[in-house]
Amino acid sequence: MSHGVVTPGDSIRERAANAIDDPVLQQAMRNLDVRLPTARIVADHLPGLKDRAAALRRETLADLPGWLDRAEAALTALGVHVHRAETPEDARRIILAIASEEHLTRAVKSKSMATEEIDLVDALEGAGIEAVETDLGEYIVQVAGERPSHMIVPAIHKTLEQIADVLETRADGPLPADSEGLTAWARDHLRARFLAADLGVTGANFVAADTGTIVLVTNEGNGDLCTIIPRVQIAVVPVEKVIARFADLATLLPLLTMSATGQRISNYVTMINGPRREGEIDGPEVLHVVLLDHGRTRLVGTAYEDMLACIRCGACLNVCPVFRRISGHAYDAVYSGPMGKVLTPLLSLAGTEGRDLPEASTLCGACTEACPVEIPLADLLVRLRADLRRPGAVDPLPSPSRPAVSSRGSRSRSPAARLPGEGFDSRVWRLPLASRPAPWTRRRVAFTVWARIWARPDGYRVSTRAARIASLALGRRWTRWSLPGIRAWTETRDGPLPAGHSFRSRWDKRERGAQRW
């Protein structure tokens, strides 16, 4: 990977440092602040909705293969061609085969993370098919040769001035650095692409298993145009997007839009029920759905199953103190922010991607609190830190048997009285941590030796006394020393000085009857 990012680097540490040193990026990221309250609005005003949505998502996950079969049957009955893709390569191969069979040459694409996941635009262009992003933010990053940095606001890492500069490369003359002027230009410019397109590529926010309805949520109407004008439509749908019933949208749609943008409903909701029928005036003549697995169904029944409940609202990104500072490109992954830190290593079939991401979290829990479907993101991060150090850990631990979806005691408490992430009986809490032994790395040896010493009162006393004596002998000098071991702290902060006497020695003094201790 590492292509198309504004903050390059070999590790998240390096990319984060680059992001923090980039004043223009830091200025652009302040635009995200307006989205900060969306999660709070949902929690405060729609606690019941959050509860119902979390339950609906778990209902589907409890029998994902079954709901997928039902969805496939419903789609097929509507005349949709359904394909199953195990891997991104499979998905690309299926889509390119359709394009070649239908002699397609010009594609317009609405916003979709799944198509990012399978690098579809590159694949189409490689096959000689012009592919244009039609979501304004996506179009900006496409023209800039970058990848989106936020799943809802793809160009959040750019200032208005930078965006004007990017779009000017496609315009006949200079463009104004104001959002209305730029939007108007893009609208005109993209309109011609829509009219010329013979392929519309979309994702799906939801697919209803009972009716076979494909649901697209957009604010620009580009989803509508991608599905109305081109002769052929291909929807790339990750398997967890299936929902049991069309009626569930009454809960899930407002929850998604409130969490994503603070809107009760988005400007456009596109619902597609199969290809164009006799007598209909618009819609694709041919409609394909590619159900993308990419390592997802192997997560069902594991401690990481909850991650599949995600509805891609971006609320966890918006509240994440780390994301707000380092922006999406620092993650060098399709999915960024807290959910990206969990999902990226889990989706990596080779087990090589995003392994350093779970470390880049303060574990503050703001993501868990913000998540509208109760995914315990912070807990999943802690678990991943442990599991990723174990052999074969990217294949998450299978559970011996699937317990019925039960409620924790706290569920009976009113939503307001609950702590973040407490609403759902998450699998991450039911499966034991560390049931697979980790290899003896230097790090593990260090932690084990430390724990063995500190699990004994005398070991604790002796080791802390030695550390105090050493530190007091050095005085304040060491607190700014740049030495291996302490540099990680002292590079940016003064080290803490231990007190002259520990609490326990002062307590001993008091026990001996001292008035002042």
Add this chain to the structure above:
Amino acid sequence: MPDVALFVTCVVDQLVPEVGVSTVRLLEAAGCRVEFPAAQTCCGQPASNAGEPEAAALLARHLVEVFEPYEVVVAPSGSCVAMVHHWYERLLSGRDADRARALAAKTHELASYLADGLGTIDVGATIDATVTVHDACHGLRSLGVRDAPRRLLAAAGATLVELPESETCCGFGGTFALEHGEIAAPLADDKLRHAATTGARWLVSGDTACLLHLEGRRRRTGIGPEPVHFAQLLASGLPAGAR
């Protein structure tokens, strides 16, 4: 007069014992008899958060054993208490997990124990200063501690000014502060800058490790009010006679 076992935490024990002394004074001012089980060490959170659950379990088992004989356990740290509440039963299994649940049920963060557990809002302290409160993450989100420190400080006469983004992490994050100093430091700067806008004399919080991170950064930049543990500030306002 409730008997309380003090879980002082390793950070307070070694680095800021004054917070421990202040905790004892506050509990005694609220009418408690305080005991200090000397065999206690560390809750094990560094290992747990570092992805070393076996090492963390060694320390968890030890802490469970040390505090088993006591009725009530109080610590001046939301984070260490959250470790006991949230992670112990997940790190341990079988009977150990049951014992961990029993410990969690009787283990309290200091401010919420005083304000909610004992119903003591006025500990008899007087604070004549403007303060702003940072809600340390684990106390806030794993234990629901938010109002308690504010109520205690207000009852002592302190003028409270709300901190902008008081619920945003200060960037400490345990091992994160070492692994990702490049992010931890700017997050501390954000917190200190926000605190500076309040004009408060003190930046108050309930977790010593977060305060050391903020103080370490403040020593470099000179920005922001002095970080202080709420127990230390509140106890400083107790009448001199109160031990």
